[in-house]
Amino acid sequence: MTEILSLFAVWLRGTPVSEAIRTSTWLWPVCEILHFFGLSLLIGVAGFFDLRLLGFMKRVPISAAWTLMPWAKAGFGLAALTGVVFFIGAPDQYIDNPAFYGKVFFLIVANLNAVYFEAMYRRQVEARQLDAGGSSTLKVIAIVSIVSWFFVIYWGRMLPFIGSAF
Amino acid sequence: MMELLAALENSGFGVWLRESPSIWAYPAVLTLHTLGLGVLAGGNAVLDLRLLGWGRAIPLAPLEKLFPVMWIGFWVNAISGVALFVGDATTKGTTWVFMTKLAIIVVGVALLMVLRRTVYGRGETGAVETPASRVLAAASLVLWFLAIVTGRYMAYV
Numbered sequence: 001m002t003e004i005l006s007l008f009a010v011w012l013r014g015t016p017v018s019e020a021i022r023t024s025t026w027l028w029p030v031c032e033i034l035h036f037f038g039l040s041l042l043i044g045v046a047g048f049f050d051l052r053l054l055g056f057m058k059r060v061p062i063s064a065a066w067t068l069m070p071w072a073k074a075g076f077g078l079a080a081l082t083g084v085v086f087f088i089g090a091p092d093q094y095i096d097n098p099a100f101y102g103k104v105f106f107l108i109v110a111n112l113n114a115v116y117f118e119a120m121y122r123r124q125v126e127a128r129q130l131d132a133g134g135s136s137t138l139k140v141i142a143i144v145s146i147v148s149w150f151f152v153i154y155w156g157r158m159l160p161f162i163g164s165a166f
Numbered sequence: 167m168m169e170l171l172a173a174l175e176n177s178g179f180g181v182w183l184r185e186s187p188s189i190w191a192y193p194a195v196l197t198l199h200t201l202g203l204g205v206l207a208g209g210n211a212v213l214d215l216r217l218l219g220w221g222r223a224i225p226l227a228p229l230e231k232l233f234p235v236m237w238i239g240f241w242v243n244a245i246s247g248v249a250l251f252v253g254d255a256t257t258k259g260t261t262w263v264f265m266t267k268l269a270i271i272v273v274g275v276a277l278l279m280v281l282r283r284t285v286y287g288r289g290e291t292g293a294v295e296t297p298a299s300r301v302l303a304a305a306s307l308v309l310w311f312l313a314i315v316t317g318r319y320m321a322y323v
Contacts, residue, residue, distance in 0.1 A: 044208020
């Protein structure tokens with residue numbers, strides 16, 4: 001498995017797209033700015049919704065807080081897209097980096113949690129049936145969201161410090 | 167000035183932050199700085215988006231509770247930022263990028279205070295939306311974005 005991944009990384013690094021990403025002087029820094037901007041939107045908007053699920057700002061109906069969620073998704077999309085650019089540009093720096101797998105693990109947890117919330121509760125939220133909030137399952141979902149996004153950031157920051165640095 | 171910056175950088179704390187192999191040194195402080203950024207710029211984005219017309223169903227008054235959250239983000243970043251500065255004082259203290267970043271943050275914080283007064287300054291009568299609050303929200307969003315731009319640029323000086 002590790003051998004297949006290394007071969008994949010070598011192949012990817014050799015592609016013209018990868019080389020173009022590495023040799024451009026501005027693309028990487030611009031993508032970093034957008035990555036952090038996306039991170040802020042995601043943490044701000046999703047964190048706001050999570051706090052509301054946990055019982056803060058009770059005068060905000062949950063259905064109303066939910067209407068900002070497209071901004072969290074846009075932030076995630078921006079961070080994911082620029083993250084893919086980093087990966088294509090320097091796959092070898094991620095593929096044997098334990099921090100990368102830590103980040104991917106918590107990205108999967110955070111996204112499954114969000115998908116579970118949408119599947120189970122979106123309809124009720126939009127029908128304003130959950131506006132008062134309260135259920136302990138919703139609070140667990142909010143905590144899983146906060147904790148898993150925290151660790152996505154933590155492992156993302158560890159990328160240059162654990163494993164192969166850049 | 168240069169001697170002061172060098173003394174800071176070579177202080178016990180400065181050397182520890184920069185050279186300790188512990189993940190509790192530089193990596194942990196940098197993680198805190200990223201978290202604080204997310205909380206401050208992100209919490210601010212929620213308020214700004216609402217003032218600019220998105221999520222209109224959200225009542226404005228309870229959003230005043232975002233301010234203490236933003237202040238937590240701000241202080242986490244002020245403290246972790248001072249630590250990061252001490253570890254790299256001769257570089258950061260002499261580049262226009264850092265001075266620009268500081269200026270943006272000063273203006274950004276002042277703007278947040280004015281924004282709070284404008285929207286929530288009426289006390290019990292509740293929050294008010296005015297053309298001024300929309301302009302302030304837009305300016306605030308741009309300023310914290312520029313704080314991120316200059317912050318990221320610091321990695322290249």
